[in-house]
Amino acid sequence: MSVTKGIVKKGDYFDSISLMIISKKIREMEGVIDSAVVMGSAENLLILKAAGLYIEDFANVSDSDLLLVLLGRDEEIASKRLNEAEELLLQSKKKRGTLSSEKNGSFAVTSLESAYKIMPSANLVVISTAGKFAYSQAFSALTVGQNVMLFSDNITIEEELKLKLLAQKRQLLVMGPDCGTAIIGGVPLAFANSVRLGKIGVVGASGTGMQEVTSLIHNMGGGISHALGTGGRDIKEKIGGISFLQAFEMLEQDENTKVILLVAKPPHQTVLEEIGKKVASCKYPVVAVFLGATKEIVEKHHMIYGKTLEEGALLACRLVDPRAQLECNNDVTSIKNVTSGDKYIRALYSGGTFCYETQLILQEAGISSLYSNTPASGIATLANSNISQGNCIVDLGEDEFTKGRPHPMIDFSLRNRRILEEIARPDTALIILDLVIGHGANLDPQREFIPTVVKAKKLAPHIPIICFVTGTDSDPQNRQELIKMLKESGVVVVFTNAQAAHLATKIIRGI
Amino acid sequence: MSSNKLLKEKLKIINLGIESFHQTALAHGAKSLHVDWKPPLVFDKKLQELLEKNRSKIEAANLKALAIVNRGRPMLIGLAQAGEVIPGMKKNLILHAGPPIEWARMCGPMRGAIIGALLYEGLAHNEEDAASLAASSQVEYSPCHEHQTVGPMAGVVSFSMPVFILENSEYKNRAYCTMNEGLGKVLRYGAYSLEVITKLRWMEKTLYPILKEAISFAGPVDLKNIIAQALHMGDELHNRNRAGTSLFYRSIAPHILKTKAERQAQIDVLNFINGNDHFFLNLSMPASKVSLDAARGIENSSMLTAMARNGTDFGIQLSAMNGRWFVGPAEVPDALFFPGFSKADANPDIGDSAITETAGLGGFAIAASPAIVQFVGGVAQDAINYTMQMYEISVGENSVYQIPYLNFRGTPTGIDLIKVVEKNILPFIDTGVAHKKAGIGQVGAGVLSAPAMPFKLAYEEFVKGLLSH
Known part of the structure; x- marks a missing residue:
């Protein structure tokens, strides 16, 4: 008989990623069926209730309490594992304590207020706390004259506007909210890749899109001066591209930037006009990847049209070095004709921008029966995000999948399960997978992702799996080894998302 | 044109939230300071x-x-019995530490200390009588804090107990505290055996009059000064009062010798203070109280x-x-x-x-x-x-x-x-x-x-x- 056991650690706080790491370790313990380590917020309690991980002790907890709960195979195992889990928490805390006191030789800084005192010359505050706290923290940072990178989401668009108006007034930059990626002077911030310094400056309203273009530029031998994120809503009418335009100006004035690359979904008309005006007077060439925008519109606003992320990266690189070439894989002879009967593409993405770009590519190629949980215009909404139908392009990083669990770039388990489900279905023609590496992403795909792909290929060798690795050889995960392991397992490795989508189109058409 | 200098300067980050972002930035040569932030206790x-x-x-x-x-200036100005000086003190009132509490919810050490106080006051003659008296409506309870008083541990103060009188010479308010009994079996930890009561009686009959007389010779003792020096000598004045006790001993010892008490009683008093590293706690506490x-x-x-x-x-x-x-x-x-x-x-x-x-x-x-x-x-x-x-x-x-x-x-x-x-x-x-x-x-x-x-x-x-x- 399985047993749920848990404890409340009053006033104990861990950041979300530390909790995920601990959570994962607990789930890997023998005899643990399910578990959660979360702060006691109202939302988290709902999640625990839904997951059957709620116990009575949680009735009076608050945001600042840490909850640890697990479902064990039996009473004895549950108690034992709970003790071990508690020990994991303690260790993690100890590590934290020594880091702050030994490394800095000083005490832990516990508030923004004292951080300003200790580092008065700071020029960027990176905020990744829960959204409800993040707004006032960002506001306070702007008030004291700091630029802000706001990784946090769950900030209303009204709050976003307030922050950005204040920033504009004070000549400060707000990257975000929901800004997952930035690189400043070679320093990767949040979810970003190690890329070499160079002449291409990037402004992006799309996190994965920026990871893709900056990595591709690096892989082609180019380099990045800075990549500034704005958050996806910045280019909507309501915000008016405040951060996007500011970031553009900053790159234009930056002495290292010689080419500017813009990455976003199509900005609102009024924002596009403003961008166009800036580009018209800009002394550097500007390439724009506004996924889904027409060539005419982009060119009308004086920008060089990049249809896809890979094309944008290539065009930007060639402006610096005309010899630049994308890596590609022409050896796809192993792929057999798989189109007999009603069979479909199944794309399982961890990167939202990839999911969007693939929809556009397949749509343009005239592939019918397209479904997604985050549909682009003209594409049908999946009835149930957990069950594929037709040619199905799923963003597993969407909120519906990440409530109470880590993002699929960190924790592969949800997608791994889905891969094996798709492989077992009779209507699966092929599978597309992204593997995003770099800082912030899972550090051991070799052990946590590859084995699933190997298993899938063993179960159904005839179903092609197309995969590309977003990242660089300087990232901590060892890109070359991953590519080699993927190839050895029978996966078709391509080098960009667009290549994957185009290849899938060919296969499904039996070309 | 933007006057933002972010891209011109070396990146110096303050990181709030996910700690790995800080580690990555450090590893890439940026300066970064991680804030060990926690969500507020109340968020509304x-x-x-x-x-x-x-x-x-x-x-x-x-x-x-x-x-x-x-600006407060806590001075020890004398001693008296609780009933003589503590506002609202009466024979059937027991003061205790902490916020208000009734007998039924009191913890073991506090109940023990109250039983001891009732025995000491002669209001009961054995443990059972004392306990039933304590539980009855004949005994009233009130927090020390509501009577300008503080007490360590159980903090029990009854009518006859001698107390220090402190005055804040700047604002003229006063505070009171009993004398520290030392370690071992003591009332403040809830002990009420015969030896505890005997010691309390000795404190009332010998220690109290001698100390009272000595302080009258010494004049008001400047506790702020002693506390400031004790901090320089390694006390924090709650768990360690060794320096404070020594400084107090040094200032009071000559005056104890001037009292009219017998030589042996003087020696006993000096040894008592000298032998109790926490003697000064019962002065650092009311000094804090009278300032606040x-x-x-x-x-x-x-x-x-x-x-x-x-x-x-x-x-x-x-x-x-x-x-x-x-x-x-x-x-x-x-x-x-x-x-x-x-x-x-x-x-x-x-x-x-x-x-x-x-x-x-x-x-x-x-x-x-x-x-x-x-x-x-x-x-x-x-x-x-x-x-x-x-x-x-x-x-x-x-x-x-x-x-x-x-x-x-x-x-x-x-x-x-x-x-x-x-x-x-x-x-x-x-x-x-x-x-x-x-x-x-x-x-x-x-x-x-x-x-x-x-x-x-x-x-x-x-x-x-x-x-x-």
């Missing part, structure tokens, strides 16, 4: 807005309150005027809401235990001694006391860290009490409720630990953070109260 947008509107008013009120504490009491009742001030525990509940009081208690369950300290005892034996936190922390001593000044870092993890840096953290929740710094290691920076003084809640840093207390059974005594010493609940309750009431004016 409406309350926060109300608070923002009043923040400058609150800050001004708190600075005023802190200035009063800093002058800052009670300041409109809009969110500064704490008391933190006190009765072994069941932990209570706090605020300057702006004078007289009100905000309470939550007291917790068991994280302690080093004497041989043969463990956490299972420990009573939840007890005593008015957290008044020292409230006044910027004790856990707040632990960086001044390397000798007791064993209680806080064994590393001197930990003690420094605790004190540094307490600056985060204090209104300001003490103008006289200093910490040598921190280049003689004033101790963090005046706990600001708002800062406690917003930063989710709870006051740090270093304290003695009582056995949960009456009469066994001290089982260890250690540290704990104040519980969150009283602060949450006080915050909500305080901020809502801002609406009314």
